[in-house]
Amino acid sequence: MNYYNLKDKQETVDFKTASIKSQGRQKGLFFPENIPQFEKEFIQNLHLYSDEEIAFRCMKDFINEEIPAEIIQEIAAETISFEIPLKKINDRISVLELFHGPTLAFKDVGARFMSRCLSYFLKNENKKVTVLVATSGDTGGAVAHGFYNVPGINVVILYPKNRVSQVQEKQLTALGGNISALEVNGNFDDCQDLVKQAFGDENINTELFLTSANSINIARWLPQQIYYLLALKQWKQQENENPVICVPSGNFGNICAGLLAYFRGLPVEHFVAACNENDVVPDYLKTNQYQPKKAAATLSNAMDVGDPSNFTRILELFDHQFEKLKTVVSGYSINDRSTLETIKEVYEKYGYILDPHSAVAFASLEQYLNENSGKKGFILGTAHPVKFPEAVEKAVPITIEIPASLEALMKKDKKTVEINPDFEELKRFLLNKNQEQ
């Protein structure tokens, strides 16, 4: 499969190049040259296929000959080697729990797939690759765990000091090995600026082979389709009608993967994009005007995005036809107050604890279903509530227990290097690190 650059359609690359380079010229995102269709028989009989087989069939056409089939099979199986259950919350709304992976967030899926593809492609290169990421919390943990102990790869993560939750910080800083965590005396934007400068620095780029692992990378984006299939497999065992699927959205990579699966033939009634107060896309769906804004800080901070990077992929999928997009996708914006109320209400009525991101989705889907009676659906549960204890415990009088899988990590020491938001400090670190190898 080849991929073209959405900003410069003359530039086409293969899967390998797209997953190593992340972006094309002018920072354009890559997009598949054609949308491979699912076979009808496969979609109608998902229950006859194992989860591993579903994952393999979902991915293989995007990679073709570039990775041998048996290796894609292995990578696909490892990508989903934790449970992804669809649970009923009430008789209209279920939740697809995507938070049983190593960092308790759905980003584990994409990070695991991407790390294994890169490792395959770089096996025979003698230059080490450095994956450089800035994180506000979730991305860094998923990338760290996805790449932990992957040969040929060093990971350097920048995060804002004192601005990530305790669990998130451990996930970033306690692994050691090929993972380095830099604690930046600044905010997330400072971290992102430093990373951008490093990608533009000639000196660094001759010494090291830098790559990014953010959500625009196709090797992180495409595998997110897998769990939409796994959800449908479970959904059909309980329901006859197609589901409304509601996705808590920030950069819109997750919902865009679901839409891609829909265009390949996955039966879905409707998509709901659930946003917090950062409502650029719900606004667009109302007005047909796309107006990026400065991101506002909210309780569901992984969705604090003012100019979602995957929006352009959504437009491409719909051939830039606004009316068509509106028939498939609705958008809602939920503020922090409603988020907390939703966590409280869902806990009191159904005994289910939502994290703030999933709560935004629950409130959005509930609104949509109230406006469209007779339908049912599910939300994507994108994070475990223990990752956001301050918010959850503000809403309900409970202490969330740390899952057993995290206990060992929580006992480990934090290892970080503190830096100021000064590019020279980052540069020195990267070049020294490279000397050590």
Ligand SMILES: *Cc1c(COP(=O)(O)O)cnc(C)c1O
């Ligand atoms: C990253 C993230 C999101 C947003 O996903 P996008 O693909 O950026 O839309 C939602 N919830 C959680 C918990 C996240 O970590």
